[in-house]
Amino acid sequence: MKIAIGSDHAGFPLKERIKEFLVEKGHEVIDFGTTSRESTHYPLFAKDVSLAVQSGEAERGILVCGTGIGMSITANKFRGVRAALCCNEYMARMSRLHNDANVLCLGDRVLGEDLALAIVDVWLETPFEGGRHAKRVELIAEIEKEHL
Ligand code: RB5
Numbered sequence: 801m802k803i804a805i806g807s808d809h810a811g812f813p814l815k816e817r818i819k820e821f822l823v824e825k826g827h828e829v830i831d832f833g834t835t836s837r838e839s840t841h842y843p844l845f846a847k848d849v850s851l852a853v854q855s856g857e858a859e860r861g862i863l864v865c866g867t868g869i870g871m872s873i874t875a876n877k878f879r880g881v882r883a884a885l886c887c888n889e890y891m892a893r894m895s896r897l898h899n900d901a902n903v904l905c906l907g908d909r910v911l912g913e914d915l916a917l918a919i920v921d922v923w924l925e926t927p928f929e930g931g932r933h934a935k936r937v938e939l940i941a942e943i944e945k946e947h948l
Contacts, residue, residue, distance in 0.1 A: 801827050805822070810842075819831060821917050854878050859902075861881075866909040867907040868907035871905040880944070881903055882937070882940065886923065889922045898936075899937065901923070
């Protein structure tokens with residue numbers, strides 16, 4: 801899978817670890833930065849990753865900041881992006897099964913590395929369930945057309 805990834809300074813260490821993990825698993829990673837722990841601004845990276853997912857350049861996106869909250873707020877401003885802030889494997893699984901989430905947001909200051917990687921793994925492996933959930937995802941797209 802082609803995966804776009806990005807973080808701010810607070811998410812940088814975990815972003816780098818996730819990148820390694822994805823490459824080990826055979827995924828192709830497009831890294832939109834940041835490139836160090838120097839203070840920066842999370843919306844810039846959320847925007848680049850969201851545009852990559854929106855355009856189809858990447859199939860999925862992963863965003864990391866201190867809490868994952870700023871990334872998820874920003875990513876969900878982009879039409880076609882369904883960003884899910886996940887704090888455990890259950891949320892990651894449900895965000896795929898029910899919401900067809902195409903961007904995963906994580907908090908480096910909230911999660912340990914092992915848990916974060918377990919969340920990424922489950923999120924990448926779980927398919928969208930479709931059925932009644934497809935109608936609900938379509939309704940999100942309609943709301944985007946009307947209000948975004
Ligand atoms: C940076 O200090 C922090 O505010 C940011 O990484 C993120 O947690 C925002 O939601």
